[in-house]
Amino acid sequence: MLMKKALAGVATAALLATGLSAVASAAETKLRIQTHYAPETPSGKLAAQYVDDVQKMSNGEIQIEMFYSSSVVKSVETFDAAATGILDCDMTGGSYQTGKNPAFQFVGDIMGGYETPYQQLSWLYYGGGLDAAQKLYNKFDMELIGWWVYGQESFASGKPITQVSDFKDWKFRSPPGMETKIFEKLGAKPIVMDFTEIFTALESGIIDGADASGLANNVGLGLYDIVKYANYPGFHSMPSDHLACNKAKFDAMPAHHQRIMKVGMEALALRTALTFEKKNAEAAASLKEKGVTLSQWAPEELQKFRDAAQATWPEFATTPEAKDLVEAHLKYLRQLGLAK
Numbered sequence: 001m002l003m004k005k006a007l008a009g010v011a012t013a014a015l016l017a018t019g020l021s022a023v024a025s026a027a028e029t030k031l032r033i034q035t036h037y038a039p040e041t042p043s044g045k046l047a048a049q050y051v052d053d054v055q056k057m058s059n060g061e062i063q064i065e066m067f068y069s070s071s072v073v074k075s076v077e078t079f080d081a082a083a084t085g086i087l088d089c090d091m092t093g094g095s096y097q098t099g100k101n102p103a104f105q106f107v108g109d110i111m112g113g114y115e116t117p118y119q120q121l122s123w124l125y126y127g128g129g130l131d132a133a134q135k136l137y138n139k140f141d142m143e144l145i146g147w148w149v150y151g152q153e154s155f156a157s158g159k160p161i162t163q164v165s166d167f168k169d170w171k172f173r174s175p176p177g178m179e180t181k182i183f184e185k186l187g188a189k190p191i192v193m194d195f196t197e198i199f200t201a202l203e204s205g206i207i208d209g210a211d212a213s214g215l216a217n218n219v220g221l222g223l224y225d226i227v228k229y230a231n232y233p234g235f236h237s238m239p240s241d242h243l244a245c246n247k248a249k250f251d252a253m254p255a256h257h258q259r260i261m262k263v264g265m266e267a268l269a270l271r272t273a274l275t276f277e278k279k280n281a282e283a284a285a286s287l288k289e290k291g292v293t294l295s296q297w298a299p300e301e302l303q304k305f306r307d308a309a310q311a312t313w314p315e316f317a318t319t320p321e322a323k324d325l326v327e328a329h330l331k332y333l334r335q336l337g338l339a340k
């Protein structure tokens with residue numbers, strides 16, 4: 001009798017454990033994420049691949065509703081929408097938030113810094129960047145999940161942009177932040193506008209050119225249907241698009257969901273860098289065939305831009321967080337031979 005009771009107790013305990021395990025495995029996370037990329041662009045398709053990866057790796061426990069082309073709020077408002085719970089995550093970039101703290105410039109786009117996505121990603125993961133950046137994001141109730149860096153951007157322009165002197169009086173779309181100061185110093189007339197407004201502004205002549213994205217993404221946006229000049233390879237800007245989530249929402253997620261989200265971003269980062277190596281080369285060849293003029297800058301002109309950009313960094317490093325990030329970048333850039 002005692003043996004039967006003992007066996008029954010073991011069986012009950014096993015059933016309870018199985019039940020608890022089933023409950024644990026049925027953990028569910030639902031996320032609403034906005035990106036500024038259109039779904040038909042290469043980056044939009046890569047974002048969709050990230051969503052698919054995360055949902056499948058979690059066996060459906062993580063469900064993501066993705067909003068493309070900044071369809072819920074403007075690109076610059078995505079971060080706040082996630083921090084306040086209108087959305088859950090922001091898949092745009094840190095440079096949109098420089099008004100909150102100039103330190104965001106140095107997680108969003110350190111202009112005139114790294115030459116390749118791999119260098120920039122290695123700073124984040126192995127050069128002390130993630131710890132420094134995470135302190136900044138946490139200060140605004142957000143968690144930095146990771147970066148995806150598509151490489152150097154190319155201009156779209158109604159006139160040739162082959163050297164620094166060509167920037168004089170060039171009226172172009174610029175993202176907010178440090179870029180406007182750098183290009184003003186070089187004689188250009190940057191106009192800050194939302195990513196989604198670029199095509200119409202070019203078409204109507206409000207701007208003569210645009211700093212929008214990499215060459216392949218610019219093709220996807222239709223910019224070279226309007227203007228017929230570009231520079232390739234790019235050099236001036238290499239944004240770190242981020243995925244950042246509401247910290248309370250992220251902290252409430254099971255640990256394995258958190259790990260899936262972050263490791264999934266590392267996969268997206270590599271896939272993005274590799275994709276654009278190929279996509280940009282293909283876009284360049286296609287654009288040449290269609291009569292678009294591509295300019296490659298001479299080393300001495302590239303150095304003029306690099307000098308102007310790096311001279312502007314201290315002007316933006318006006319908060320403790322910004323100073324920490326600039327110092328972390330400079331330390332790593334010196335190891336790479338890219339800074340004095």
